[in-house]
Amino acid sequence: MRELTYAQAINEALRLLLETDDRVMLIGQGVTSPWYVGTTTAGLIERFGNRRVIDPPVSENGITGVAIGAALAGSRSILVFPRMDFMYLAMDQIANHAANWHAMFGGEYCVPLTIWGIINRGGEQAAQHSQALQAIFAHIPGLKVVMPSNGYDAKGLLISSVRDGNPVVFIDDRWLYNLRCVVPEGLYQVPIGKGAVLREGKDVSVITSSYTVHEVLKAADECRGKGISVEVVDLRTIKPLDSELILGSVRKTGRVVIVDGGWKAFGVSGEIAARIAETPLIRELKAPICRLSLPDAPAPASTALEDVYYPRKEQIAATIQRLLEA
């Protein structure tokens, strides 16, 4: 079976989408740069030309509007933000326009727009170059949010996002870009709204997504050595949330740890906790719901602070163990 890195899987998805559907257009800062978006767009401009692969000026809000307009007029736009942090500049077009259009005009129009935002953090880049904003976008009605953890899902979810017909925020993490996995050739879809159980277990469910999945898998290995059987649930899609999968897993294990790479307050982990708490299942839990996330503080620069800012496998494993001792 053929293995690709995560970045190669994205590159292949983009190439296939551009190749097989001439409505597809890729626009966003750095798609022709040698470093901006890693190697995810390598070779595309040469192959498809600068009318379908567009590296625009630094004008996030305006360019987002342009991508929306092109989508309304028939294109399937993929709009890339080399760092999610810059999506804040485009908030008006994303939230007021793209997200609302379909409902606000009685369903007369769809905005087939994939908004691809990349989390790019670590390396002492500090608060404006580190953010993971899944919760912000998941809060907005009219947006779907997907967040793959591996190359297979990334390729399949990117294809699903472009074919969805309504705005989808597709979130990548640069820390995933060099991870390898088996990726089938050709076009295939991973359904939006469906999570996956990556590892079955019986003592505790750990619900997570994106890069954090890999820290959780390592923590699960560590816990297994201590006789704890961890079930790992990869959300893959943040919104619509796969509640059925989450509730099924928690019903089975009776314990839950939610690990999210975003901030805690009013975030993804809180939403998942609420989904559990809203059902009778809450009375059957053997331990309180436990959440691990970033501290509610801007990302610091210094490595010494970054080391404690991001949840790592040691902290996750310790949290799981404490929960089982309780």
Add this chain to the structure above:
Amino acid sequence: MDVSAETLIKLYVTMQRIRLFEERVADLVSKGEITTPCHLYTGQEAVATGICASLRNDDYVFSTHRSHGHYIAKGGDLRKLMAEIYCKSTGCSKGRGGSMHITSAEKGLPGSSAIVAGTIPIAVGAALRLSAVGGDGVSVAFFGDGAVCEGAFYEALNFASLKKLPVIFVCENNLFSTHMPVEDSLANPIIYKIAEAFKLPSCRIDGNDVLKVYKTGQAAIERARKRKGPSFIECMTYRWRGHVGPNYDVDKGIRTQKELDRWMAKDPIKALEKMLIAKRFLTNGEASKIVTGIEREIDGAVAFAKKSPYPPSDEMEIIRYLFR
């Protein structure tokens, strides 16, 4: 207007301080001593130096990701800057900001933002406050040609002009926005012409001619001090190093060695040094003494940064507390 020998020497020293500091940082990044992404100012020294020479500590300067030159020109402490670049607790932002986020409350530099164009309206806001409190303080926004692509630039210029605020917009046109040449991102790359549309007194000058920058800056600052309104100065310059880090971006195919060589031949420091020596304001011996003195100061800054402690990891608890 004749510029005194004393002022000329001051300009020379400031430019050398920036140059030697940046070149040391480049070396330390290459050696892996420094991790935080550094956008070096080498080649552009005349701009920050020429403008800030007419500013006081109670005037504001707002900066960008390419921040070191502005901090040094505004009189910031090299030790605190180097410590910030080492992300140590003694840094000007306590190691929380890194190279792109530097600050000096005592020298009138509230901060530098890594969001392109982010500080342009903020500088206008500081000018709004200055105009409200009376006095003759001014505010300066430094930004690159890339920032001219952002909506915030236009909104800020319009408001400043409308309200006649004491702000000076200084656009450092170094011909590139990351990997992109300015002609590929601006339909009208003659940037000062764009500012003219907002009825701002605007000009384009040789940003490598520190005297020209000094005189133009002084006139704009005087105008703002007299509350006659904002001005716009486009300084044509070039960054020697690549967009980020110590390399030259020639290897990446972004620009040619020939273009880089042409600009390096227009070294703003060499040009001033030549003039000073010709005018007998400076001897070669004095010039090298200045350089040695600055190098020693930088050695001290590096030693200070290296022996300073990292922020203690329980500081994260404090930050968490601050933002709860």
